[in-house]
Amino acid sequence: MKTILITGAAGGMGRAATELFSQRGWRVFAADLTAPDPRDNVIPIHMDVADEESVSAAFSAVSAQAERLDAVVHLAGVYALDSLLEMPPADFERLFRVNLGGAVLVNRTFRPLLHAGARVIHVTSELAVRDPLPFTGVYGIAKAALDRYAYSLRMEWQLLGVSVSVLRAGAVDTGMLGVSTRSLDAFCEKTKLYACNAKRFRGIVDRVEARKVPPETLAKKLYAVATKPRPRFAYALNRNPLLILFDLLPKRLRFSLIRRLLR
Numbered sequence: 001m002k003t004i005l006i007t008g009a010a011g012g013m014g015r016a017a018t019e020l021f022s023q024r025g026w027r028v029f030a031a032d033l034t035a036p037d038p039r040d041n042v043i044p045i046h047m048d049v050a051d052e053e054s055v056s057a058a059f060s061a062v063s064a065q066a067e068r069l070d071a072v073v074h075l076a077g078v079y080a081l082d083s084l085l086e087m088p089p090a091d092f093e094r095l096f097r098v099n100l101g102g103a104v105l106v107n108r109t110f111r112p113l114l115h116a117g118a119r120v121i122h123v124t125s126e127l128a129v130r131d132p133l134p135f136t137g138v139y140g141i142a143k144a145a146l147d148r149y150a151y152s153l154r155m156e157w158q159l160l161g162v163s164v165s166v167l168r169a170g171a172v173d174t175g176m177l178g179v180s181t182r183s184l185d186a187f188c189e190k191t192k193l194y195a196c197n198a199k200r201f202r203g204i205v206d207r208v209e210a211r212k213v214p215p216e217t218l219a220k221k222l223y224a225v226a227t228k229p230r231p232r233f234a235y236a237l238n239r240n241p242l243l244i245l246f247d248l249l250p251k252r253l254r255f256s257l258i259r260r261l262l263r
Contacts, residue, residue, distance in 0.1 A: 003066050005029045008075030012174025016215035029062050049076045049102030059109045071119040071226045074103045081183040099142040116161025119226045122150045126170045165231050170238035171212035200262050213238045
């Protein structure tokens with residue numbers, strides 16, 4: 001029986017991934033702040049990816065029950081939508097500590113269980129390879145950093161026989177989209193600098209997130225990557241055509257369009 005560690009297993013994408021892998025005969029260590037209930041092939045693990053002691057305790061719990069891991073899927077993360085000038089420093093630091101630092105800490109800690117041929121998959125975002133839009137900048141920057149970290153990790157871990165990939169996902173129909181909407185609403189109410197702009201930006205966000213896929217689609221993609229004989233580094237899911245077209249424009253024109261749309 002193959003064994004996998006899934007972080008963020010209590011979230012919408014994590015639940016779908018846990019369900020799919022367990023149904024297909026994998027033993028799943030389902031890790032999250034609030035671990036899911038145990039069931040066939042699913043072993044709940046309490047873990048805060050941003051806390052070294054918590055990750056170390058999770059490693060002890062997993063290694064006591066498994067001699068090796070065939071895959072690690074990183075789904076733990078937090079979302080924030082704010083302006084770079086007004087975002088509280090603590091929120092800024094937490095975003096990077098969880099979204100980037102959490103992956104780094106988990107990979108470093110669980111490395112002894114990863115054998116040659118194991119798969120490590122980071123779910124980043126389609127924003128990771130795009131120039132940030134206003135107010136999504138800090139999230140896009142964090143995901144871009146995670147994407148570059150994964151690339152560097154693949155360069156190194158390929159020498160150990162471990163494959164590292166990223167799944168750059170567009171909008172997925174989970175609770176995270178609700179968080180996005182609430183985060184933007186809260187920003188519109190509190191911002192002192194961009195009141196009019198932020199309200200107009202809500203319309204753009206709604207159009208981008210209207211094209212979403214169910215979490216089960218993402219889970220199937222993760223399973224496909226985890227079971228490929230020779231997985232690529234990067235995979236895409238549900239790329240948004242509006243963002244693709246926007247990225248094709250010259251940067252000067254992009255800045256001009258954003259000014260006109262949001263001013």
